[in-house]
Amino acid sequence: MREYSAKEIETKWQAHWEKIGIHQTEEDISKPKYYALEQFPYPSGEGLHMGHMRVYSIGDVVARFRKMNGYRVLHVMGADAFGLPAENAAIQRGVNPREWTLKNMERIRNEQKLIGASYDWDRYVGTCMPDYYKFNQWLFLLLYERGLAYRKKAFVNWCPKCSTVLANEQVEDGKCWRCDSEVTKKELEQWFFRITDYAERLLTGLDRLPKWPDKVKAMQRNWIGKSEGAHVVFTIPELNEEQVTVFTTRPDTLYGVTYMVLAPEHPLVPQLIRGKEQEAEILQFIEEMKKQTEIERTSTDAEKVGYFTGAYAKHPLTGEKIPIWVANYVLVDYGTGAVMGVPAHDERDFQFAKKYHLPIKVVIQPNDGTLEVESLTEAFTEDGVLVNSGPFDGMPNREALKAIANHLAEKGQGGPTVNYRLRDWLISRQRYWGTPIPIIYCDSCGVVPVPKEDLPVLLPEDVVFDGKRNPLTTSESFVNTTCPNCGKQARRETDTMDTFVDSSWYFLRYTDAKNDEQPFDREKVDKWLPVDEYIGGIEHAVLHLLYSRFFTKVLYDAGMISVDEPFNSLLTQGMVLKDGAKMSKSKGNVVSPLEIIDKYGADTARLFILFAAPPDRDLDWNDAGVEGSYRFLNRVWRLVVQNEELFKQDIPAGKEDKHAKELRRLLHQTIKKVTHEIGERNHFNTAISSIMELVNGLYSYPAEADRRIFKEALETLVILLAPFVPHITEELWSVMGKEGSVHLASWPSYDPEALVQDEVEIVVQINGKVKEKLVVPAQADRIEIEKQALSQEKIQQLITGKTVRKVIVVPGRLVNIVVS
Structure with a gap:
């Protein structure tokens, strides 16, 4: 009997599958569709790690299982290939990012093939390729035409180390999500996508995603941050009744306002302080605030620091003079950049008022009516009845919420409204290795979009990578151009797009990857969308998934697709740990997939990683577990090869004895269990455990018992194992003398009668x-x-x-x- 040689078998079948094109996408629309998708990797210089191995193994099981169950399956791969790491690598190595990235893309593609993943490589997408980023630009222009892409001057998150702007979502605990540097504020002209126009739809759409993890939906709801309240319009007499709008969730406390606070960066602040004795001090304070992170400024532990501007606002209902302050805890890009201070009924306002000796006015009394300003040691934030509130005195504060908001609307001083924490998506990046924004600036015509027929705007080669500036600004051939409207000299936009734009629609491109006229054909995309199972890390719960949902809704509104949610089901796999910690070079606990494949074979690596834990839980790497998976595959190998002669025989049906009945029951029990665990629960570990029980049952089956059911069980065993370990099962299928591929075999169904125990x-x-x-x-x-x-x-x-x-x-x- 020949031994199990993983390397020989895997090399053989990978070459054969590629030769016959077994993984090409089937287009037979008489079959139900199934779109299985794993998040595509960034092609770093380090190649694949165990986290990649896990997500690709999970996706491959899902795709192979559905194909064997009669679906036409779309299972594809690509590379999320733009981004700052490639640019940094280019600076360090003195090469163009394109050269570095393409080499890494090829390396990762080869490593993915070693795993045995069933990708249709004809549909491969690399986001750094002109035939892809051409349509990034095409889609930018679509958003621009629909009023969803705009440019404005704004304070932005600036990473001094990366020399680029970061979206709010890319700032984690006040630090750059990539390099961990402290983020500062900088005022620049930037391009934004108006994602806030879709805030409510992004929120309510989550209710139509029952197959998404609750944790992910909660993270998105929190990020969107819907709150109901009122807009209140204050006016500033000394600035010709200039209006300042405040959003509050507590309009019932409006009569208790004793001061107003503006963010230090608020555009009205310079006018309010001009010529006043505190001007220099406040200007210095503003500069200090630009250097502080949002976390530092808004933390509950942070000291509240403020300065009186010397100016006053007029209360919209009482006409009282309200002093205007600037303070560190108000941010210009959250809400309206202005808040009203109600110290008697808001703890933060209470602390600020106490520190700066500002008036405190009680406007809500508890039901026993005993609250006195002099005795307050903290803000009263519970329910009660209104006092000192004009026509609303005696009204329960819960009723007053709506009543005062409506009163503001009647007076034209605001009214009921809904606010969202979500900010517009800042997409400008001051770097080379990304999609050029297709905009031209002309002194005569202003902002001019590049005509779609002139796309793509290609990245130039004559750039300088010195790490001190945006490399695109160094290319005269790129910057200097002519205006497509008037033909005069003009200049190109030198910012590139946030790379999250690339990944916000790549799943659509896979459906029509070779189209050179448009991002995709409506008919083709409608054959596959939505994605049936999307697999990837929970670290993308807000950024990538929210942006992808936004793009999908925009394209739905534009009539380009027929669904407005991209991913029907979401599987967020856990991390791969070693010795209880996330694998990292600094901890010295990294295990390379290639090492395991070289020693044991890809099938062993896949089996262990699928068996060791449910996919949504963290997996602790265990060398003994890998050995155990290898031993199990050897047991399966021997079981089939030792009975090779059995498959050459046509065994007639005989009378079932008790052993045959028991094996038949175990076999159909296993079919039922494995089918349910893969198809309904994505619990691959319990499916494999069930198969292992079947193998034990086959080993203990008496040699003299009915061989017909034994032969049937062996054949079924190989089919059930095929999605998990594709190479060894393909070889054993061949050993059995079967025609064609095991991966094209029909998935078995169980017989309910066989499950009945005598x-x-x-x-x-x-x-x-x-x-x-x-x-x-x-x-x-x-x-x-x-x-x-x-x-x-x-x-x-x-x-x-x-x-x-x-x-x-x-x-x-x-x-x-x-x-x-």
Whole structure:
């Protein structure tokens, strides 16, 4: 008997699959569709790690299982190939990012093939290729035409190390998500996508995604941050009644406003302080605030620091003068950049008022009416009735929320509104290795979009990578151009797009990857969307998934697709750990997939990573577990190869004995379990465990028992294992003399009648301790089971001379005889 040689088998079948094109996408629309998709990787210089191995193995099982169940399956791969790491690598190595990236893309593609993943490589997409980023630009222009792409001057998150702007979502705990540097504020002209126009739809759409993890949906809801309240319009007499709008969730406290706070960066601040004695001090404060992170400024532990501007606003309902302050805890890009101070009923406002000796006015009394300003040691934030609130005195504050908001609307001073924490998506990046924004600036015509027929705007080669500036600004051939409207000299936009734009629609491009006229054809995309199972890390729960949903809704509104949610089901896999910690070079606990493949084979690596934990849980790498998976595959190998002659025989049907019945029951039990665990729950570990039980049953099956069911069980075993370990099963299918590929075989269905047990084994206990085992008819009632248990010779001996107090029968499990 030849030994199991993983390397030989895997090399053989990978070459064969590529030669015959077994993984090409089937277009037979008579079959139901299934779109299985794993998040595509960034092509770093380090190649694949175990986290990649896990996500690709999971996706491959899903795709192969569905194909064997009669679906036409779309299973594709690509590379999220633009981004700052490639640019940094180019600076360090003195090469163009394109050269570095393409080499890494090829390396990762080869490593993915080693895993045995069933990708249709004809549809491969690399986001750094002109035939892809051409349509990034095309889609930018679509958003621009629809009023969803715009440019404005804004304070932005600036990473000094990366020399680029970051979106709010890319700032984590005040630091750059990539390099961990402290983020500062900088005012620049930037391009934005108006994602806030879709805030409500992005929020309510989550309710139509029952197959998404609750944790991910909660993260998106929190990020969108819907809150209901009112806009309140204050005016500033000294600035010709200039209006300042404040959003509040507590309009019931409006009569308790004793001061207003503007963000230091608010555009009105320079006008308010001009010529006043505190001007220099406040300007210095503003500069200091630009250097602080949002976390530092808004933390509950941070000291509240403020300065009086010397100016006053007019209260919209009372006409009172309200002093205007600037303070560190108000941010210009959250809400309206202005808040009203109600110190009696907001703890933060209370602390600020106490520190700066500002007035405190009680406007909500508890029901016992005992609240006095002098006795307040903290803000009163509970419900009560309004006082000192003009026509609303005596009204319960919950009723006043709506009443005062409506009153503001009647007076033209604001009114009920909904606010969102979500900010517009800042897409400008000051770097080379990204999609050029297709905009031209002309002194005569202003902002001019590049005509779609002139796309793509290609990245130039004559750039300088010195790490000190945006490389695109160094290319005269790129910057200097002519205006497509008037033909005069003009200049190109030198910012590139955030790379999250690239990944916000790549799943659509896969459906029509070779189209050179448009991003995709409507008819083709409608054959596959939405993605049926999307697999990737929870670290993308806000950024990538939110942006992809936004793009999908925009394209739906533009009539380009027929769905407005891109991913029907979402599987967020856990991390791969070693010794309880995330694998990292600094910890010295990295295990390379290539090392495992070289030593044991890809099938062993896949089997372990799928068996060791449910996919949504963290997986702790275990060398002994890998060895165990390898031993199991050897057991399966021997089981088939030792019985090779059996598959050459046409065994006639015989009378089933008890062994054959039991094996048949185990086989159909396994089919049912594996089908359910893969198809309904994505619990691959329990599916594999069930298959292992079947292998044990086959090994213990008597040689003299019916061989027909044994042969059937072996054939079915190989089919059930095929999605998990594609190479060894393909080889064993060949050993069995089967025509074609096991991966094109039909998935077996179970026979409910085969699951019915004729007999069951139960334990017999005396006073809770097991003393005997008993085989009884599966349908035996309690009386029959009790009678048989008491009649057993061993039991008779043990209860002789004792009084039987009670007999407890649990059908199918046990009999407990209570004696004294």
